[in-house]
Amino acid sequence: MPRPLSRGGLSLRAYLVGLAGAAMLPVALLAIWLSATVVRDQRAAPRGRMQETAQALAAAVDRDLYDSVHTLEAVAASSALERPDPDALRNDLVRLVAGQRGWRAVTLETPEGRAVTGTERPPAPVAPPHPERIREVLDRGAPVVAHDPDAAPDAFVVRVLVIRDGIPRFVLSATVSADAVTTGLIGHGLPPDWSTSLVDARGDVLASLPAAPSLARRPRFPFVAGAAAAGWGGRADMPEGPVYFAYARPGLTDWHVVLAAPVATLDAPWRRTLATLAGAGAAALLVAVGLAALVARPILRSFGALAWATAELRQGRRPDRIGPQVTDLALVSDDLSAAAEALQSAERAERDGL
16 A cells, blocks of 8 residues: 655645745735725725715805904994994895895894894894904904804804904894705715704704714714814714714814714625635645645545555565656556566576576
8 A cells, every 4th residue: 555755744745835835925915915905995085075075065165254253344444444334234134135045134233232123023123242252363363263162053154253443343243054065065066865964062963964864963073173174073873873074174264064974884895805815725725735635636546656666666566667657657657667677677687586
């Protein structure tokens, strides 16, 4: 019966398996590195897209806010505010509000916070002063966009100074619906399962698109308040499931535009890619093992026959010739056959001599 060529160490089969493994190892490591690179790039691509989209949405919000500021500044520069007639000015402001998208009211106040006139219906005959509301615009000397604590949760206020002879005479304020701002973002072509929210400096959601996503039903969004101008927020757990979010801040405010997408949606592409690569790698490994087994079979068979031939030679019998599958071993077989013939000739000569 065939037996190993050596009594110690590893068998020829083990060495062949080790040789095949050593040959495949660098290829396998390269495949793993390429797969990790592809998956990493696929994970980073939607995150970069979300950040770029959030910045584009913030720029669009900025344009809407500046439109409101420029409209108020034009009113503030009009001659009607030199010596304002409250009733006549109120009628002008009512027509102004009717012509602006999302505007709810306009108010004219003194620097002390006392109302001069406004578009509210019915008009308040005597309004208490609110100096704290207009302190920021007076301190900055520039337009301010704010979300007053006592204002409607879905509205904000744009304030500009009415300056005459270098002195602030009045503060002109417009109350604007936050929904009017987010509605203008519809044309940016967001995927259907993405949502965008306008979040103020305290983390309160002013408005969202679509109209009632999970972010809109969340009373607070504290992990955005005080954040940098723009960035990647990471993962957040929502009632409908976990989401990834990115944010960006419009230049005119300290608010943030928050863009959210379900984790499953963003992770699905790279998970599919990883599964495909893993399946292809496993199939390639099986094919490689099968081919290695086919190639190794004649080698193992020839070495087994060689071991049998040497055993036959040791017992003084002429071994059968090894097949031609492995040329080098076939030559060894011929040498063994020649040695057997020489041995038999020597034995015959020795017997004849006796």
